Amino acid sequence: MDLELARRWLGTAVAEARAGLAEGGIPVGAALYGADGVLLGRGRNRRVQDGDPSVHAETDAFRAAGRQRSYRGTTMVTTLSPCWYCSGLVRQFGISRVVVGEAETFHGGHDWLAEHGVEIVLLDDPACVALMREFVERNPALWNEDIGDE
Amino acid sequence: MDLELARRWLGTAVAEARAGLAEGGIPVGAALYGADGVLLGRGRNRRVQDGDPSVHAETDAFRAAGRQRSYRGTTMVTTLSPCWYCSGLVRQFGISRVVVGEAETFHGGHDWLAEHGVEIVLLDDPACVALMREFVERNPALWNEDIGDE
Numbered sequence: 001m002d003l004e005l006a007r008r009w010l011g012t013a014v015a016e017a018r019a020g021l022a023e024g025g026i027p028v029g030a031a032l033y034g035a036d037g038v039l040l041g042r043g044r045n046r047r048v049q050d051g052d053p054s055v056h057a058e059t060d061a062f063r064a065a066g067r068q069r070s071y072r073g074t075t076m077v078t079t080l081s082p083c084w085y086c087s088g089l090v091r092q093f094g095i096s097r098v099v100v101g102e103a104e105t106f107h108g109g110h111d112w113l114a115e116h117g118v119e120i121v122l123l124d125d126p127a128c129v130a131l132m133r134e135f136v137e138r139n140p141a142l143w144n145e146d147i148g149d150e
Numbered sequence: 151m152d153l154e155l156a157r158r159w160l161g162t163a164v165a166e167a168r169a170g171l172a173e174g175g176i177p178v179g180a181a182l183y184g185a186d187g188v189l190l191g192r193g194r195n196r197r198v199q200d201g202d203p204s205v206h207a208e209t210d211a212f213r214a215a216g217r218q219r220s221y222r223g224t225t226m227v228t229t230l231s232p233c234w235y236c237s238g239l240v241r242q243f244g245i246s247r248v249v250v251g252e253a254e255t256f257h258g259g260h261d262w263l264a265e266h267g268v269e270i271v272l273l274d275d276p277a278c279v280a281l282m283r284e285f286v287e288r289n290p291a292l293w294n295e296d297i298g299d300e
Binding site: 065 | 215236237244
């Protein structure tokens with residue numbers, strides 16, 4: 001895909017991540033774009049805000065998009081490499097593409113998705129890296145809880 | 151694990167599935183049990199009831215259990231083989247065991263979980279098979295929507 005467009009879409013996910021951080025939450029954000037480029041849903045990790053461990057950023061954006069008959073051609077944009085849970089979401093529902101802000105602070109399932117035909121656009125965005133690195137350094141226990149790491 | 155206990159726990163998931171069916175929903179139910187055998191959370195597919203595509207039975211049970219520091223020793227019980235989304239949940243959070251009511255009407259990611267060290271107890275329960283078979287026959291479009299199948 002066009003990288004300028006990917007970076008613009010990433011901006012939506014970054015805005016969600018920053019809003020989450022301001023709420024005292026885990027700063028991961030996501031957005032789901034339709035095949036026609038329309039924003040279907042956006043969201044952020046809500047573990048802290050809602051006390052809900054099931055709402056990672058990608059699932060929140062997916063939920064916000066509501067019921068869809070097909071995800072063909074859609075793009076999930078996320079500030080961070082998707083964990084197995086969110087990678088499973090992408091694979092199960094046939095989301096066509098994932099734009100990943102960074103995979104340096106956490107390496108999730110995006111290689112597995114690529115093996116299964118999902119287009120992966122890894123942006124290696126320095127602002128996304130800095131956001132997570134600083135958060136994880138300050139909140140290691142909370143971050144480990146969010147990825148099920150003991 | 152003890153199969154009698156597995157069948158008893160499956161009863162909780164089946165009760166959730168039947169409650170979902172009575173609400174007009176997709177009849178898949180789940181329950182998360184702690185390492186000590188205590189019920190941590192139970193739930194059911196809520197696509198129809200809440201208009202929320204992100205709430206499969208397993209994620210609903212996981213959500214109902216609230217924030218947990220560790221899932222070591224826990225058991226996810228589900229009436230149906232977990233899809234990639236729910237299989238990813240199990241893998242990411244380190245849930246130790248999955249009790250599967252049936253994998254005949256839908257074959258999800260339980261083999262993949264077994265490869266990654268999750269104990270799988272497949273019960274081949276005829277009541278679970280009958281519940282799903284009848285539902286899918288009557289509601290093929292809704293079922294396909296729920297598993298992202300066009």
